[in-house]
Amino acid sequence: MITxxxxxxxxxxxxxxxxxGIVLRxxxxxxxxxxxxxxxxxxxxxxxxxxGDTASFLNYKPRGAKRPFPAAICVSINNEIVHxxxxxxxxxxxxxxxxxxxxxxxxxxxxxxxxxSVGVGKMAPIDQKLIDHCREALALGIKAAxxxxxxxxxxxxxxxxxxxxxxxxxxxxxxxxxxxxxxxDPFVPNEGEIGRGELLRPGMVLALEPMLTxxxxxxxxxxxxxxxxxxxxxxxxxxxxxxxxxxGEPIILTK
Numbered sequence: 001m002i003t004x005x006x007x008x009x010x011x012x013x014x015x016x017x018x019x020x021g022i023v024l025r026x027x028x029x030x031x032x033x034x035x036x037x038x039x040x041x042x043x044x045x046x047x048x049x050x051x052g053d054t055a056s057f058l059n060y061k062p063r064g065a066k067r068p069f070p071a072a073i074c075v076s077i078n079n080e081i082v083h084x085x086x087x088x089x090x091x092x093x094x095x096x097x098x099x100x101x102x103x104x105x106x107x108x109x110x111x112x113x114x115x116x117s118v119g120v121g122k123m124a125p126i127d128q129k130l131i132d133h134c135r136e137a138l139a140l141g142i143k144a145a146x147x148x149x150x151x152x153x154x155x156x157x158x159x160x161x162x163x164x165x166x167x168x169x170x171x172x173x174x175x176x177x178x179x180x181x182x183x184x185d186p187f188v189p190n191e192g193e194i195g196r197g198e199l200l201r202p203g204m205v206l207a208l209e210p211m212l213t214x215x216x217x218x219x220x221x222x223x224x225x226x227x228x229x230x231x232x233x234x235x236x237x238x239x240x241x242x243x244x245x246x247x248g249e250p251i252i253l254t255k
Contacts, residue, residue, distance in 0.1 A: 002177060002185045004203035009110055010244055010251075013179065013205060016053070016107030017242055017253030020114050023047045024103050024254075027073065031118045033095045037075045037086035040101070044073040048105060056104030056111045056182050063183075066225055074102035074115075076227065081170050081211050081219060081236040082115075083226040095121040098131060100238040104182055113178050113207040114254035115240035127235055130167070130214055134237035137161050137210040141175075141190075147202045147247045155192025158210045162190075168213035170236065173228060178207040178242055200245045205253075209240035 005013065027044050048055050055072035062069075069085075076084035077097050084100075093099060102115035117131045137158045144157035154175075162169060175188030186198045190210050215234030222229060230236055244251040 002198065002204060003180060004201065005179055005205050005244070006203075009179070010203070012108045012110045013112055013242070013244065013253050014251070016105055016110060017112040017114070017255070019051050019053060019107060020103060020105040020112050021254050023051070023105065024101060024114055024116055027101055027103070028116055028118050031093060031099050031101075031120060033093060033121055035093050036090045037084075037093070038090035040075055041071050041073055041086040044103060048072060054106045056106045056113070060182055069226060072103070074100075076100040076102070076236070076238065078235050079230045079233050081213070081228045081230060082173060082238055083228055085224055085226055088224065093120055096123055096127070098127055098235050098237055100236070102238065102240065110179055111182055112242040112253050113182065113240060114242060115209060115238050117237040117239060126214065130212060130235060131237045133162065133165055133167065134210055134212040135239045137212060138208060138239040138241060141208045141210060142241060142243055142250055142252065145200060145206065145208065145243055145245060145250045147200055147245050149200050150195055151186055151188055151197030151200070152192035153194055154208060155189045156194050159191040162210065162212055168215055168217045168230070168234075170211040170213060170219055170228070171217040172219060173211050175206060175208045175240070177205060179205045202246050204245040205242060206245065207240055207242045209238060211236060211238045
């Protein structure tokens with residue numbers, strides 16, 4: 001069921017999104033060669049707890065999962081698209097890596113969700129373009145997310161930008177509603193047709209998240225049960241914002 005958030009809940013979401021944006025920025029700022037994924041996890045947990053909030057992903061068990069997610073933040077590197085686990089087999093980040101950080105915060109009982117991709121040190125031009133273009137795809141998806149439009153308009157905006165540039169779109173992975181739960185209706189694909197899908201209504205809260213790859217759309221699930229990777233081993237990037245649908249421009253909660 002698609003939910004409409006009340007004005008007072010949107011105010012909580014705004015504050016939660018602001019806090020999430022700060023945590024994600026601070027974690028991304030320490031991403032450098034030689035740092036471990038465990039250190040990123042430790043900092044994310046500390047910052048969230050210091051703010052009096054909780055990590056939405058920690059111990060969250062999505063539909064179909066065999067176990068709860070064991071970390072506060074997802075850290076996905078290079079050919080890992082989303083949901084990389086930072087603290088079970090910690091890895092050392094290397095020069096030239098693409099590091100995607102995905103984080104959810106629960107503030108006063110309501111959840112926001114955001115992700116960034118960080119280039120580490122000197123980047124291969126093709127990888128830097130991938131990061132930049134994925135961020136641009138998110139901006140275009142947000143621009144299409146206006147009251148009176150449809151879910152398909154968002155997917156079309158992302159797809160029509162990414163496909164001509166040769167990017168894959170991580171088949172089956174998509175955005176979603178957010179707020180009362182980590183994942184709510186509606187499903188928000190990164191492909192679509194104008195005017196198709198659910199009507200966007202003011203008060204809907206969506207997490208938009210294009211996930212672009214340098215190769216195939218096909219994905220594979222790691223044996224850890226959470227980390228999705230590109231089937232052909234090519235690199236991926238991931239950007240995400242939680243937004244509120246309005247009659248005009250959407251409110252970006254997680255800047």
